[in-house]
Amino acid sequence: MHVKDKSKSKNLHMLISGRPKRNRKGEIIKEAEFQKTTRNNQSKIPPDTKWFKATRVVTKQELQVYENCVQKLNPYNVLLEKGKIPFSLLNERITKKKYNVDSNFNVKNSTFCNKSIEELKKLLQKNEKNEEKTEEKNESESKAGKGNSKRIFNELYKVVDSSDILIHVLDARDPMGTMCDSFMETLKLHFSSKQVIFLLNKTDLIPTSVTASWLRKLSINNPTVAYSSFSIEKSFGKESLISLLRQYSKLYKNKKQISVGFIGYPNVGKSSIINSLRNKLVCKVAPVPGETKVWQYVRIMRRIYLIDCPGIVPRGDDSVLKGGVRIEMIEEPEEYLNEIISKGREGIENKYKVTFQNSDDLIDKLCVKYGKLSKGGVYNRNEVAKMILYDWTRGRISYFNKPEED
Known part of the structure; x- marks a missing residue:
């Protein structure tokens, strides 16, 4: 008796399954797989001209404009989208085109000798080094601009x-x-x-x-x-x-x-x-x-x-009264007293227990009160003005702004 193993039975099943089943007359009773002769009901596209003409396409910018017009301002609407480009890693530094001495002073057809051209090259190299030092100095934090340097941004x-x-x-x-x-x-x-x-x-x-x-x-x-x-x-x-x-x-x-x-x-x-x-x-x-x-x-x-994050001060902004500049670095602190008086006159009177008419009168009275006198009895106005700025930036002089009513 011949015994079929598993692989032979699979092979026979594959050969048999690929044929249609027929009756005694030879008519197909059951069709083989993937060999159907009957047609399925096929879907047809209706003969409409709109399917064969160019359609209107809405761009992303138009959708954004429509969304901004329709949506109402709501602080609790949240947009979730990942940033794709790390902008802080992009360093596109614009460099000046270097001056080419050889192209402007041709050695063959030039009135300058070789020695003169070498001296010109040395002068240009020295000038380029000075420009680089100037750029580094400008990029460094200045005394009055601690919060708006390139490093901070x-x-x-x-x-x-x-x-x-x-x-x-x-x-x-x-x-x-x-x-x-x-x-x-x-x-x-x-x-x-x-x-x-x-x-x-x-x-x-x-x-x-x-x-x-x-x-x-x-x-x-x-x-x-x-x-x-x-x-x-x-x-x-x-x-x-x-x-x-x-x-x-x-x-x-x-x-x-x-x-x-x-x-x-x-x-x-x-x-x-x-x-x-x-x-x-x-x-x-x-x-x-x-x-x-x-x-x-x-x-x-x-x-x-x-x-x-380090504190930032937008360029062109008055940052002294907002605490963005160290007081000891200010050369003329008296210039800011008028603005302080206009904002917190009542707080100054409560802090120093004095009444005054203007900034000069305030400095004179505080010089006498705190003994800020130089040689010959001259008022040390610079030191008193810095003292007021210190108290202002550290919150010792009470003041506040109320929101504007709409």
Whole structure:
């Protein structure tokens, strides 16, 4: 008896299955696989001219314009989109075209001798070195521009590229004055997927009613949180901020962790906020601008990381009264007293217990009161003006701006 193994049975089944089944008369009862003779009901395109003409195509720009016109402004609408290009890594430096001596002074057909041409080359090389030194000097941080150097803006855009959420820290005494408008416009144009949160810091220096009115106004465009970092252990608004970050983290389920970048003017309290959230000193803090030199990663939770950024001052902005410049570097501090008096005259009178008519009268009275006199009884006006600026930037002179009523 012949026994079929598994491979032979498979081979026979393959040969048999490829044939149709027939009856005794030779008629096909069951057709073989893939050999059907019956026709299926085929679908036909109706003879309509619209299928054979060019159709109108809507571009992406037109859809974006339509979306902007239709949608209502809502600060709680979230756009999730990953950035594809790390802009901070692009370094497109425009270099000047070097002056070619050989092309302009041909050795064969020239009135200059070889020695003169060599001297010209040395002079050009020396000039190029001087230009490079001048560029490096201009790029370095100037005394009055600590927050608008090229290095600071490079650090800023590194933080922006690395962050999923950006927290714009504002001084509660002057939120609109400490808001970087030009940078916010750049975010809307090139980083529209970045979520921006406004954080009103130093709310303990203004009345509660003013804080509430600022919250109502700023929350129209972006989520806004009131905050006050008294110290590492004591802070107001910590629970609200952490709760908001947890809500945002649920939107990024495809990521293992999310990064939150802190941006804003110098000396508005970015590092102090991170320390209060972490409950220990992880970022250096100082009552002077420029303490934070580079960006710094800090872990607050398993999925949330905080990034501390150096303070930025937009170019052409008056940064002295906003705490963006170190007071000891200001050569003529008396120029800023009139603006301080116009903003916080009542706070100056309460702080120094004096009444005055103008800035000169104020300096004279404070020189007498605090004994700021030079040789021969001359008033040391420069030192007194710097003292007022110190008290102004550190919050010792009470002042605040109320939001404009719409």
